[in-house]
Amino acid sequence: MNGAVSSSLMSTKINDSEYHPTYGNSSQKQMKRSLEQIEYKENTEALARFAKALGHPTRIAILKHLDNQSCCFTGDLVEVFPLAQSTISQHLKELKNAGLIQGELKPPKIKYCINQDNWKIAKALFQQFFD
Amino acid sequence: MNGAVSSSLMSTKINDSEYHPTYGNSSQKQMKRSLEQIEYKENTEALARFAKALGHPTRIAILKHLDNQSCCFTGDLVEVFPLAQSTISQHLKELKNAGLIQGELKPPKIKYCINQDNWKIAKALFQQFFD
């Protein structure tokens, strides 16, 4: 999963012509389909992955905060949001997995910042999507 | 839920100064918090709602298809995607609830199109979010 994410993030191509979902195994009748069994265009999946990471108000707010402060520590966020430390940590993990942020070790703290490279990619993907 | 969505969609203000999450009830100790107990800025929630709707590759692909064809019927999508009719219908419902598409009765079919007004709002929200 992570591999697929980073490979799509590495790509500089952001153009899409058409999608072509295909069957995982059409001989079986009515097998339960999982996400992996349908092939979407690379950009479609990348965009959905970014969108999913943005699909929670706390994560949007975290990113806005990160953008304002340019960077911050996990502990700062725990003070700002009325959520348990473990919950904040979980949201940060998801943002990190999506490639939208990155953590830098500043022992004993960890400084989180926007991942500018992937941010640009996400921006471009949404931009082209909305025309 | 639907009410909150449409009210935010009706708003023409798309500027955000700062978010200010607040406690639902700080006297209770460690009550389980639900989304409704935290107040985010209007735009933060609206953006998250749009993003959530875009957070599945099938829905992205449906929107791209809708954009290409300008409009289409549910049945068309069922032929294009290797998914059950009920599944497609469910995705359409979510896109409709998010305000991204709208259905027009063309008995006995239903023609789905992008909701241009809300599309513009979503576009603006993402645009401002990414600076």
Next chain:
DNA sequence: TAAACTAATCGTCTATTGGCGATAAACAAA
């Protein structure tokens, strides 16, 4: 009216998400 067609909804199942407290891990400082 009856039959056919289209799409939404219902019920069920499994997987994922989002919340929490508790614990573990990593490191600095005493």
Next chain:
DNA sequence: TTTGTTTATCGCCAATAGACGATTAGTTTA
């Protein structure tokens, strides 16, 4: 080495999401 600080992870739980087949509902057409 021990202690304190910070953050990640674990285990649990409830709620949501996403898939399906079957059924229902609404319209056309025969």
